[in-house]
Amino acid sequence: MKYKHARTEKRIAMGAIGTLMAMSGAMIWADDSTATPPLALRKIMQDMDKNMLIMADAISHKDWPLVERIAPLIAEHRQPPFIEKMRIMGFVGTSIGKYKAYDGSVVELAQAVGKAAKSNDVQGAELKFRTLQASCDSCHNEFQKSFVAHFYGKKDAVQ
Numbered sequence: 001m002k003y004k005h006a007r008t009e010k011r012i013a014m015g016a017i018g019t020l021m022a023m024s025g026a027m028i029w030a031d032d033s034t035a036t037p038p039l040a041l042r043k044i045m046q047d048m049d050k051n052m053l054i055m056a057d058a059i060s061h062k063d064w065p066l067v068e069r070i071a072p073l074i075a076e077h078r079q080p081p082f083i084e085k086m087r088i089m090g091f092v093g094t095s096i097g098k099y100k101a102y103d104g105s106v107v108e109l110a111q112a113v114g115k116a117a118k119s120n121d122v123q124g125a126e127l128k129f130r131t132l133q134a135s136c137d138s139c140h141n142e143f144q145k146s147f148v149a150h151f152y153g154k155k156d157a158v159q
């Protein structure tokens, strides 16, 4: 009788732990491929994308004051919150140097576009802008697919 009782309690306790683990798993790691909340990084990327479009348009219209205003928005793009950064670093692992270098070149090149715009250097602005686009692409080629697979579940990665 006593033995049976203890087993029941143990089962309940195990069940509660299981539920807790499942909940925290969903909240912290969010590996559910259906309802995964996006990384803050994704919103940061979407904002950079918008600013790149504005910049491309401004360059083609030789609207240098606008190019100058947009450049720091790209160069000083937000960083993901601390915990997300830790998750990203954990996932990227030994490639973190490369990942940071790509991010660094976005900063540098966006500033360079702004500088060229300031001195009405059409060719310089166009050239730096193309190089900037290429550094977005390089990082995506290397990391985007595996990020999506890892942080959002395998389903998304297949497309």
Ligand code: HEC
Binding pocket: 038, 039, 041, 042, 045, 046, 048, 049, 052, 074, 099, 100, 102, 103, 106, 132, 133, 135, 136, 137, 139, 140, 143, 144, 147, 148
């Ligand atoms: C250091 C690496 C890195 C650099 C540099 C980088 N990206 Fe990204 N980008 C990523 C990763 C990783 C993802 C996937 C994020 C996700 O899906 O949550 C991504 C995703 C995106 C997306 C897709 C967002 C969506 O809705 O799925 C866009 C758009 C984007 N980046 C734009 C840019 C632009 C524009 C630049 C250059 C100005 C840039 N990125 C530079 C790593 C980078």
